[in-house]
Amino acid sequence: MAALKKKLSRPLSFVLHSSVEMGDEPERTVVFGGLALFAAALLLAGTPPLRAVLLTVLALLVVLATNPYQRWRHRHIPGPAYRPLFGNLPEFIADGSHAFFDECRAKYGPVFKVWFGSRPWVVIADADLGRRANYKLLNRPLAISNPLAPDHAMQSSAEGLLLAKDATWSMLRKAWQPAFHSESLAGYAPGMASEAARLVDRLAEVAAGGAATNIWRDIGHMTMSVVGSAAYGVDFLLFDRQPTAPAASDAAASAAAKDRADREAKHQQQGRAVVHAAAEMFKCTEVSGASRYIAAAHAMPVMRPLISALASVFPDAALTRLCNARETLSTASHGLVAATRAAVATGEAQPARREDADGKRPMGVAPGSFLGLLLAARDTEGHGLSDRQMAAQANVFTLAGYETTANALSYAIYCVASSPDAQAKLLAELDALPGAPDREVTVEDLQLLPFTAAVIDEALRLYPPATRTAREARGGLSLGGYAIPDGTAVMVATYSIQRDPAYWPKADAFLPERWLKGHEELAASNPHAYLPFGSGARMCIGYRFALQEARLTLAQLYRRFTFGLEPGQVPLKVKTGITMSPESGVFVRVAERPLRAQAAAAEAEAAPAEAGAEAAVPAHAIAIVA
Numbered sequence: 001m002a003a004l005k006k007k008l009s010r011p012l013s014f015v016l017h018s019s020v021e022m023g024d025e026p027e028r029t030v031v032f033g034g035l036a037l038f039a040a041a042l043l044l045a046g047t048p049p050l051r052a053v054l055l056t057v058l059a060l061l062v063v064l065a066t067n068p069y070q071r072w073r074h075r076h077i078p079g080p081a082y083r084p085l086f087g088n089l090p091e092f093i094a095d096g097s098h099a100f101f102d103e104c105r106a107k108y109g110p111v112f113k114v115w116f117g118s119r120p121w122v123v124i125a126d127a128d129l130g131r132r133a134n135y136k137l138l139n140r141p142l143a144i145s146n147p148l149a150p151d152h153a154m155q156s157s158a159e160g161l162l163l164a165k166d167a168t169w170s171m172l173r174k175a176w177q178p179a180f181h182s183e184s185l186a187g188y189a190p191g192m193a194s195e196a197a198r199l200v201d202r203l204a205e206v207a208a209g210g211a212a213t214n215i216w217r218d219i220g221h222m223t224m225s226v227v228g229s230a231a232y233g234v235d236f237l238l239f240d241r242q243p244t245a246p247a248a249s250d251a252a253a254s255a256a257a258k259d260r261a262d263r264e265a266k267h268q269q270q271g272r273a274v275v276h277a278a279a280e281m282f283k284c285t286e287v288s289g290a291s292r293y294i295a296a297a298h299a300m301p302v303m304r305p306l307i308s309a310l311a312s313v314f315p316d317a318a319l320t321r322l323c324n325a326r327e328t329l330s331t332a333s334h335g336l337v338a339a340t341r342a343a344v345a346t347g348e349a350q351p352a353r354r355e356d357a358d359g360k361r362p363m364g365v366a367p368g369s370f371l372g373l374l375l376a377a378r379d380t381e382g383h384g385l386s387d388r389q390m391a392a393q394a395n396v397f398t399l400a401g402y403e404t405t406a407n408a409l410s411y412a413i414y415c416v417a418s419s420p421d422a423q424a425k426l427l428a429e430l431d432a433l434p435g436a437p438d439r440e441v442t443v444e445d446l447q448l449l450p451f452t453a454a455v456i457d458e459a460l461r462l463y464p465p466a467t468r469t470a471r472e473a474r475g476g477l478s479l480g481g482y483a484i485p486d487g488t489a490v491m492v493a494t495y496s497i498q499r500d501p502a503y504w505p506k507a508d509a510f511l512p513e514r515w516l517k518g519h520e521e522l523a524a525s526n527p528h529a530y531l532p533f534g535s536g537a538r539m540c541i542g543y544r545f546a547l548q549e550a551r552l553t554l555a556q557l558y559r560r561f562t563f564g565l566e567p568g569q570v571p572l573k574v575k576t577g578i579t580m581s582p583e584s585g586v587f588v589r590v591a592e593r594p595l596r597a598q599a600a601a602a603e604a605e606a607a608p609a610e611a612g613a614e615a616a617v618p619a620h621a622i623a624i625v626a
């Protein structure tokens with residue numbers, strides 16, 4: 001009975017809270033206002049009421065199928081013809097939005113519209129116009145990926161930094177910022193390196209077993225572990241089969257050991273649930289795997305309240321999965337918030353901000369103190385964040401910090417495995433690092449690893465995990481000679497721009513060298529043609545965190561292994577939802593490298609490599625060491 005009650009009450013929340021502004025209210029007012037006038041005119045003309053109702057319903061169906069309001073507002077912008085209800089969803093599903101944008105750019109030029117169901121997206125596939133859009137527009141459109149999340153969930157994700165608007169966004173951005181200062185990043189580096197070392201241990205087992213592995217999944221465990229330790233100070237123990245407790249001799253020590261073992265087991269369970277939920281949430285944003293109710297809401301945005309009501313009563317499997325994933329993530333985030341508040345209340349919490357030994361110089365935010373930092377944030381009226389707002393920030397950190405970086409690293413390994421020349425240069429650079437060949441790579445080493453950085457930069461150019469940035473048009477914006485109606489979703493086509501031969505010679509080739517200082521291509525290139533982390537005030541706040549993690553991990557992995565692609569993976573199949581990820585993963589065979597030979601080579605080459613490194617730091621590839 002209780003289970004049934006829960007099953008019913010959760011979906012019902014779709015209808016009970018419908019306060020979130022999804023951007024389709026003006027259209028709904030026009031459509032239903034028009035229909036009401038139509039019905040009134042029929043009645044005034046003496047049409048029998050039943051016939052008037054039937055004619056009005058017929059008119060509604062015609063309006064839904066022909067989408068006159070949006071087509072009229074966007075009639076001056078070129079693009080594929082409107083297809084009733086579905087728009088270009090079939091192309092999105094067949095090719096992915098990134099490939100479809102490429103096709104449209106070739107046909108319609110750098111500014112065009114496509115139809116995401118019945119919603120028009122204006123797409124900008126030009127570096128300078130894209131820059132203008134990203135710099136001028138501040139808010140993201142809310143309804144771009146999931147118009148049907150239960151409103152309480154939508155409300156809470158709208159409160160996270162990713163979707164927050166205007167003054168709320170500005171307050172949150174300021175509150176997050178210290179967690180990404182250079183000093184804070186340096187503080188996270190040892191934790192990142194030791195998570196990479198755990199990944200190395202796991203891959204050493206794989207190499208010894210001789211089987212292939214899906215490196216995308218392995219790296220996903222690592223990036224989630226980094227989020228756990230850097231943001232929340234929690235070890236999710238994702239690589240360990242069993243949490244281990246130290247042996248204890250007396251009763252008190254034994255109780256403490258049991259306590260610790262219980263805590264570790266809880267964290268491991270929490271970590272696995274969060275990884276599963278995060279993966280589910282990304283999966284549920286793929287157009288092809290989405291609930292039919294979500295597809296219907298994209299096809300008929302004006303009918304969203306009715307579709308939500310139906311979804312509440314008869315949720316389908318995909319929607320149920322999405323709700324379950326959201327709930328798991330939200331429970332974990334609320335748990336972390338509660339733990340932070342409790343630690344602060346009992347005086348157990350360490351200060352979020354660190355200072356040097358004299359207590360004078362700020363040293364950034366201590367690893368694990370992200371929520372502690374937010375707890376101290378105040379808006380202009382001096383109010384702090386509510387539990388729900390705090391949990392929304394934790395959700396964003398977990399989701400944004402996990403899959404994007406895992407995708408970037410997996411693409412880098414795929415690209416290196418497909419390019420013997422790049423692999424040779426990467427290994428040579430890593431072998432030239434001073435010190436023992438099996439020591440952990442440190443944040444200071446990154447200065448000596450320009451080619452490693454270039455590999456990540458180039459992989460992010462060819463395979464940007466976020467293939468587009470999204471903004472909501474405001475203030476009568478005009479781009480490329482086209483007026484963009486307020487409220488329209490404006491997408492900057494990162495993928496198309498980053499593969500455009502007009503900006504990138506041999507655009508489809510993996511050439512990390514192009515990022516090295518002194519390379520002629522770098523000097524000539526347009527800096528706005530590279531935007532894997534977006535641009536403008538809403539550029540990715542975590543980009544230096546992600547780059548530091550990716551560079552440290554790549555270095556650590558290639559110091560120890562090389563990776564060979566399993567057959568049948570070139571070209572790599574990708575899928576696009578919120579992010580672009582490998583369709584089913586990147587399957588590799590892991591081979592151990594001979595460490596002794598490495599050590600000898602390192603000794604012989606250390607001096608020239610160090611001298612060369614100074615001249616080779618990438619210039620407008622994004623620098624993380626301030």
Ligand code: HEM
Nearest residue numbers: 162400401404405408466469533534535538539540542546
């Ligand atoms: C390779 C990894 C990553 C990529 C490719 C990436 C990419 C992006 C992109 C394209 C945006 C939108 C920017 C725009 O609209 O102009 C974004 C926003 C954001 N990212 Fe990342 N990201 C990555 C890693 C991270 C990490 C590790 C974190 C957090 C720890 C993070 C947190 C965020 C947040 C909070 C926003 C929203 C910022 C705002 O609206 O003010 N990202 N990211």
